Amino acid sequence: MRLSRYFLPTLKETPREAEIVSHRLMLRAGMIRQEAAGIYSWLPLGKRVLDKICTIIREEQDRSGAIEVLMPTLQPADLWIESGRYDAYGQEMLRITDRHDRPMLYGPTNEEMITAIFKSGVRSYKDLPLNLYHIQWKVRDEVRPRFGTMRSREFLMKDAYSFDLDAEAARRAYYRMFVAYLRTFSRMGLTSVPMKADTGPIGGDLSHEFIILADTGESEVFCDKAMLDLPIPSEDTDFSGDLADLVAPFTAPYAATDEMHDQAAFETAVPEERRVSARGIEVGHIFYFGTKYSAPMGAVVTGPDGKDVPVEMGSYGIGPSRLVPAIIEASHDDDGIIWPASVAPFDVGIINMRSGDEACNSACTSLEAQLQARGLDVLYDDTDARGGAKFAQMDLIGLPKQIIVGPKGLKNGEVEVKDRKTGERSLMSPDAAVNALAASQ
Template sequence: MKMSRFLVPTLKEAPSDAVAVSHKLALRAGLIHQEAAGIFSWLPLGIRVLKKIEQIVREEMDRAGAVEVLLPTIQKADLWRKSGRYDDYGAEMLRIKDRHDRDFLFGPTAEEVMTEIVGAHVNSYQQLPVILYNIQWKFRDEVRPRFGVLRSREFLMKDAYSYDLDEAGARESYNRMFVAYLNIFARLGLSVLPVRADPGPIGGDLSHEFMLLAKTGESMVYADDRALGLPAPGVPPEDRAELQALVDERLAPYAASDELHDASEYEARVEEGHRMEARGVEVGHIFFFGDKYSRSMDVKLDGPDGQPIALQSGSYGVGVSRLVAAIIEASHDEKGIIWPEAVAPFHVGIVNLAPDKEEVSALANKVYNALEGAGRQCLLDDRKIRAGGKFADMDLIGLPWQVVIGPRSVASGELELKNRASGETVSLGFHDLIARLTQGSAGN
């Protein structure tokens, strides 16, 4: 993509009401445009990052055995009345009426809708377990939306729901999703800590949040610091005991958010030199709530003995749009964003220092075409602006690699390659540069 034909509305300064680093940089790098408090449009760079995160989430859900569906954004109020949540959910729910004066709502979550689908289409216990997931825009009317897309009113969310015949099977599904979440965050380059958490209005007796440690976090996290930095677990084991042991390993010996923190237990179970207290941003939340929804909505199946059983369920949410901000919070410097390779809007930024000179533009286009042909996504800055502005914008938007091409490149045959994360700069010939960026350390 050529920058002269692409919308990248960078800003030198962030608006005064932007407080969080991720909010400031998302606005300055032209990822988002604010429409109202907590409501944003996603601009070309931002939507590319959003789609890449969404795809990683989708791949890990599929790998864990979940199946994708697409649910309506507008839900019937009667479903929520049936579950008992319509009045209990509170002012965060945006309630609306259609032209026939029927009650609807803009979905903040989808336990009721998904449970109704399972009740209508799962007819035998032999079809269980069922895990369905949905990637969709949600709306919660936050009292104080802030920090940009870290806490917005409208957001893109992946929510999954599991249905099992008994509690043992349901907890296995819960653990399978737990491992899938660890894999998602590892692929995004995030060091995330799973902690015990309050299930809140979702309900249930088992819940974990996945917390990214950041100064802008709204929750306090108390944990053993040795729980950070563990490698991704990979494909969840099929054996139930092995799966449970893997989950237990990632939770030991202590990790809790402030709602469930027990100071005496914390001091007893965590050695003084390993106690960690920090603020955290929730980037994922999972719940096991038993038959809370299936019983209230009368979703039952005949078990092996012919007796009707209310299904055991769990739900699993991850904020896809929130993860854009979370990655920025975790990966930036004073110049701008530093995108991990897996989610960068483009892999390589090519800076043409002299777009008016035919031989320089020819070389820049040659590099661009070679990299694009090898599957590397490139953003070619062919704008007729000063070099300083080009360098500043490239650092701000944070592409993993920058190639600088000017008259000296034509004369010497050497091109400058910069790694955005390390700042390392090397000079390479054309063929060596293409090889470097299409294999080995540049990734794929």
Template sequence: MRLSRYFLPILKENPKEAEIVSHRLMLRAGMIRQQSAGIYSWLPLGLRVLNKIQRIVEEEQHRAGAVQLLMPTVQSADLWRESGRYEAYGKEMLRITDRHERDMLFGPTNEEMITDIFRSSVRSYKDLPLNLYHIQWKFRDEVRPRFGVMRGREFLMKDAYSFDLDQEKAVESYNRMFVAYLRTYRRMGLTAIPMRAETGPIGGDLSHEFIVLAETGESAVYCHSDFLEKDIPGNDVDFDGDLSAIVADWTSNYAATEDVVDMAEFEASVPEDKRISARGIEVGQTFYFGTKYSEPMGATVTGPDGKDVPVHMGSYGVGVSRLLGAIIEASHDENGIIWPASVAPFHVGLVNLKPGDALTDPVCEDLYAKMEAAGIEVLYDDTDQRAGAKFAAMDVIGLPYQVIAGPRGLKDGLLEVKDRKTGEKEMLSAEATLNKLTAALTV
């Protein structure tokens, strides 16, 4: 993408309203724009990251056997009256009345609607296990939205819903999502620790919050430091096999949020030099809640014995839009964002220091074309801004590599290649630059 044809409104000043670094950097990097309290437009650079995060979530959900559909944002209140949550949900639910005076709402979650879809078409235990998920905009009318996309009102969430014949099978479904989550977050460069959690308005007996440690996290967390060293299940993990050993391994050490922590237990079970007491950001939560929705809503299947039984359900959320904030909180420096390559909006920023120059133009054009042809995503700064502004903008937006083409270096046929994370710079020929970046960025 040529910057001269792109829309990248970089802010030079730190926006006053932003209290935490991810919010500040997303505004400065021209990724988002607030439209109302807690409601954001995703500018082109932000949307690219959002889409990449979404793709990783989709790939791992698919790998774990979940099937994607898409439910609407606006729901009928009647469904929520069936489960008893319409009154219970309180002021966070955005309630709407349509032109025919029907009670509607902007969905904050979809347990009721997916249960309705299930009961309308699934009849037999032979169609189980079933795990249906979608990635859709939700709305929670937070009393005090803040921290940018970390606690917005309109937000993008992945929510999956599993249906099984009994608790034993439901726990197998739970384990598949648990393992998928470990893989999902790691692919974005994050270590998310599953912690015992309260079930809140979703309900149920078994629940984990997946927490990324960060100074600006919203809650205090307590866990064993071994979590930071644990291996993640690889590409070859068999989702048709028994995953209970992996889940047992990832839940054997103490980890709890402040809502449920038992300090005596924490101190008794974790040696002093292994205790982490920190702050954390919740990036996902898993629930097993049995027949809480299937019973009142009549979602039953005929079992092997010919009798109808309510299905056992779980739900599994990932905060897709919130993840941008979490990744930035975990990966930045004083100059801006440092994107892991897997979710970077572009892989390489190619900076032409003197557009119109007889040396820089042909080298940049040629390298730009060759990198794109090699599958490298390039943001090509072909604008006539001054060098300092170009460098600062590239650092703020945090692409993994910068390639700087200036008349001085090119007299010797050399470009400067900078690794955004380490800050290391080297002078390379155009060919060596292409080879290095192709090796680093493509499979």
């Protein structure tokens, strides 16, 4: 992509309304634009990050055996009256009346609708286990939306729903998502800590929040330091087996959000030098809630004994539009964002230090073509801005690697390759730069 043809409205000033660093950086890097309180447009750079995050989520959901569907954003109120949550959900539910005065709502979550879908399509235990997920926009009409897309009113959510014949099978389904979540966050460069959590309005018996540690986190969390260094299950994990042994190391050590924290138990369980007390950001939440929805809604399957039983369910959420700022909170410096390679909007930025100079133009377009041919996404700054402004903007948007091409270097047959994270710079030939960057992918 040529910057001169791109839409990258970066800001030099720090927007006053942004309270946390990720919100400031997303606005400054031209990733998002606020359209109403807690409602954002995703500009081209932000959209690319959001897509990369969704791709990782999808790959790990698919790997675990979940199947993708897409439910609508609007839901009839009837469904929620049936489950008993219509009145209970309160003002966070955005209630809508259509032109025929029918009560509708903008879905804040989909337990009811997926239960209805299941009920209409599955009759027998032979069709289980089943896990259906979708990635769709949702609305929670927060009284005070804040922190940019970290806590927005319209937000993107991956929500998965598992259906099983009995509690034991439901536990296995829960563990599949548990492992899928560990892998998902790890692939985004995040260290996530599963913590026992309150089940809240979803209800149920068993729940974990996946928390990443960041100074700006919304809640206080407590865990055994050992949690931070556990190896993540590999991509060869056999999801058809029981994953209890893979999950156990993540549930054995102490780890709890402030709602569930028990200081005495913490001190008993964890030696002082391993006690971590920090701020955390919730990036995923999984629930096992049994027959909470299936029983009132009559979602039953015929078991092997010919008797109908309400299906055992769980639900599993990840917020991609919240992960974008969460990753930035975990990975930035004073100059801007530092994207982990797997979610970077482009892999490489090329800076032409003298646009218009024939040698510089030619070297840059050749580098661009070669890198693209090697499968890399390239943003080429071909504008006539000053070098200083180009450096600052490229650092701000945080692409993992930069190639700086100037007339002096080219006379020596060299370009400069910069690593955004370490700041390390190396001079090398353009061909060597292409090889080095392709190899680092």
